[in-house]
Amino acid sequence: MRLLNTRTYQIDEILVDSVPSYAILSHTWSGEEVSFQDMRDPARDDHHSGKRGLEKVKKACEVAASCGHEWIWIDTCCIDKSNSAELIEAINSMYNWYKRAKICLVYLEDLDEDGPLGGCRWFTRGWTLQELIAPKQMLFFDKNWREKGTKEGLIMDIVKRTGISERILMHEDHLSAVSVAQKMSWASGRSTSRVEDTAYSLLGIFGVHLSLIYGEERRVFRRLQEAILSSIPDLSIPAWRRQQTQAPNADNTSRRVYSGVFATGTTGL
Incomplete structure (x- = not known):
């Protein structure tokens, strides 16, 4: 230091x-x-x-x-x-x-x-x-x-x-008393100059470590969530929602949309 x-x-x-x-x-x-x-x-x-x-x-x-x-x-x-x-x-x-x-x-x-x-x-x-x-x-x-x-x-x-x-x-x-989803919500609406820093700025809050790979962009957020899941027994991390809704099909029926467990960034929380 x-x-x-x-x-x-x-x-x-x-x-x-x-x-x-x-x-x-x-x-x-x-x-x-x-x-x-x-x-x-x-x-x-x-x-x-x-x-x-x-x-x-x-x-x-x-x-x-x-x-x-x-x-x-x-x-x-x-x-x-x-x-x-x-x-x-x-x-x-x-x-x-x-x-x-x-x-x-x-x-x-x-x-x-x-x-x-x-x-x-x-x-x-x-x-x-x-x-x-x-x-x-x-x-x-x-x-x-x-x-x-x-x-x-x-x-x-x-x-x-x-x-x-x-x-x-x-x-x-203690921070451990707060769910992963709640901590993620604190970061919602905040921004960083580099996409990867959205994840790196949360390492201490979750008590995890990551290698730095600038250039991987939003893939780093998946690495962050995997590190959290491997170290914290909290299943609230999938509690996120998409910001954009999908348009209906031509016949006005809803289109089925598949989404993964992991969010792609704090804007999805």
């Missing part, structure tokens, strides 16, 4: 058994994010000073430091995405990394000072579902980094927007 020092901006690789206390950032990506290689650039401030992503990283570090945290994990720059083995490990470990963080800072870049929390893009993205559920301690910030409240303080707004129970969000009930 790599962590970013909140005062020096140095990225260090930390052994699993010696990970210090750290904060973690949850946000939506823009087109101006800084990468692991960007942050390791000695001339970073000169080469990337115009990127909003660099300012976001620095502000997240500032807020984390003010909360007493020397280290922070940020997905844009704490993973060397050119290393496929590291990327696989990070995606399969990400839920636990959010769960183990002392606090999760949620930056809502499209939230105005008096805007509605539930209208933010953050609530529509696939990866942020696990980032909402995994941490217990969360602080939400608007686009100007003004503090909007804690997860506990905003809980009723979050429950209303997501349909996830307060007891799950506040870790009073």
Whole structure:
């Protein structure tokens, strides 16, 4: 696991058994994010000073430091995405990394000072579902980094927007107490930039691991469901419905339609 020092901006690789206390950032990506290689650039401030992503990283570090945290994990720059083995490990470990963080800072870049929390893009993205559920301690910030409240303080707004129970969000009930179909429903309506990430973003919620095969598109969702069925004794996974109905035959009789047990994505749930 790599962590970013909140005062020096140095990225260090930390052994699993010696990970210090750290904060973690949850946000939506823009087109101006800084990468692991960007942050390791000695001339970073000169080469990337115009990127909003660099300012976001620095502000997240500032807020984390003010909360007493020397280290922070940020997905844009704490993973060397050119290393496929590291990327696989990070995606399969990400839920636990959010769960183990002392606090999760949620930056809502499209939230105005008096805007509605539930209208933010953050609530529509696939990866942020696990980032909402995994941490217990969360602080939400608007686009100007003004503090909007804690997860506990905003809980009723979050429950209303997501349909996830307060007891799950506040870790009073374990995820294992929720059916597979219910968990799948939480992801309905959320999207990811890459089709495969629709499945990869759910690994931690279901407690399963998958190899990463970008390019297989919706076939990955079948692999996810097979992994779930092989590890969780829950038969609710076939409880899904198609979004489109089939047209009747020419004689106005219903056409028989065959469908498989597995859904092809969260839009089918």
